[in-house]
Amino acid sequence: MTTRAFIAGCSGLALTPDEIAFYREASPWGFILFKRNIADPAQATALCEALREAVGWDAPILVDQEGGRVQRMGPPHWPKYPSGRTYGVLHANDPLVQREVTRLGARLMAHDLRAVGINVDCMPVLDVPTAGAHDVIGDRAYGRTPAQVAILGRAAAEGLLAGGVLPVIKHMPGHGRAGSDSHLALPIVDASREALERHDFAPFRMLTDMPIAMTAHVVYTALDPDHPATTSRIVMDDIVRGYLAYDGLVVTDDLSMKALSGTFSQKTEAAFAAGCDMALHCNGVMDEMIAVAGAAPALAGEALRRADAALQRIRHEPEPLDPVDARARLDAALAMVA
Template sequence: MSSRALILGCAGKSLSAEEAAFFRDVRPWGFILFKRNVGTPDEVRALTASLRATVGRDDAPILIDQEGGRVQRMGPPHWPAYPAGGRFARMNGSAAAMARLGARLMAHDLAEVGINVDCAPVLDVPVAGSHDIIGDRAYGDSPQAVAEIGRAVAEGLMAGGVLPVMKHIPGHGRAGCDSHHGLPVVAADRDALRAQDFLPFRALSDLPMAMSAHVVFSGLDPERPATQSRIVIDQVIRGTIGFDGLLMTDDLSMHALTGPFRARAEAAFEAGIDVALHCNGTMDEMRAVAEGTPLLAGEPARRAAAALDRLTGSREGFDLPEARARFAAALSQAA
């Protein structure tokens, strides 16, 4: 039975009867967890198992935002606190190696509780004067540094059996406001964007998944944010950047977007998005988004299958205590 091109959240640490029935009926392709969903390791394992049971797919993607620093849904006391991406940029010659090791450790934590997709690496390149929503989440202030460390993070995640999602394509680094609260408008022209913002995404265009930016690029499409812009998706994401993986929206409930939730989803799919993401677990909103979401078919279905295929046989063995000790020592030396 076909899945719907949709990733949904839930309200708490376990599913309500209403949520379970809704998920069985709608059959989303995947799910996403937030801090509100995270209890003990056993509770998270039970939740991921119950989510997959509603759609009858053992490989159903379950996502989380586990970057480190400010954006870490699983943390103490049950899991380590990981550094923000910007910390690696200050490690000089060991930056990429330690970023890969940190991501490999995070992948271990995630895989142990049934999570198989991490919304990382962040490939946005911040500029002076931009909003600090990216800030220390960035792996540096040059496209080359961001691409190098971002590649290492992606490789570390995949080595641990977790799919990476590069974000926020084609770039959130110039945004003057937080797209959770308003709609950023970036005035840089195509040449400036191509010379900086697009470069890390182009360098990692072979990755399996990417998350769109709720940002208007007025030099490309002055009317619509990238998530809902056929121009940006066709000409830039699929064209200039050359990304042919699964393209998902950022959260449709963010205030950068306006209008009814069904219309938000429909506009994204009309623009060429493969899969819609809705995160907050509010049932009325989820129902409306689902009404505007097609079944996963054609090229989006091919890309979704190709992404999941990347997990096959990808998990490497490693010495967990030694890796944790080596990572802690590196962080201590760089402090």
């Protein structure tokens, strides 16, 4: 079966006949869900089953479930999880406890996601904020130093993997220095390459064994003053595949974000021309999805190898977990910073 190298959203809590027909024809590699798509466990499970039925295989289903401000599944049906920063300030003088609690939180999130059929979580955030940066990252970051972000980011990623859910490290090669929100405008970062390597790129270089990475819609003038990372052949070749030596699946950030210009066909073509493996389109707007699908290639070659290698990482039974005991331990740890 041939799939196309894109990930699609959907419009609501259940698939429309037009969406089912589109997915069957376009055959996206995967899907992504948002709050508009999730009401309760039974509905979320039914939607995941319908998406996979539409494409005829156990396609990956993604969600942004970081905790804090970015949590698509929450109360009353799922517990609230802390932001990355909360883990970073917890037991500040005991990094071992920080790592253990961060892993535990991610392991519990994986339990929640896998129970409804979601098997990819777009976390951990490996961006390192700097003074004066836009707060679009802010408390989503695990700390303010590359080392802390890398250590706790790895703990979160390993917690997800232990629960049978793929992590997506983001936003490669670094969004923490951006002065604007790429959902709304194109951030321009003027830092030197030396500064970027020392600060922004460092956590990604320490987690190159992770299976999937999401790009940053950010221009780094020291690297490519004309294109954001998502559509920059220079950044993809010299930094992502070169300096970082990352050989996992590279997925674009959402192509509907305002940071990127051009039609959806043009944005999709530019991302693949730069060297991205997979296009991500999130809002479920049919005309836009059709354009992305039309410009996305069949998943083949190195991109297919990377996609298959990623899925292989979760073809196992999750490690044993008592969710009631684990949640009690997480809550006890978090009570210390409440």
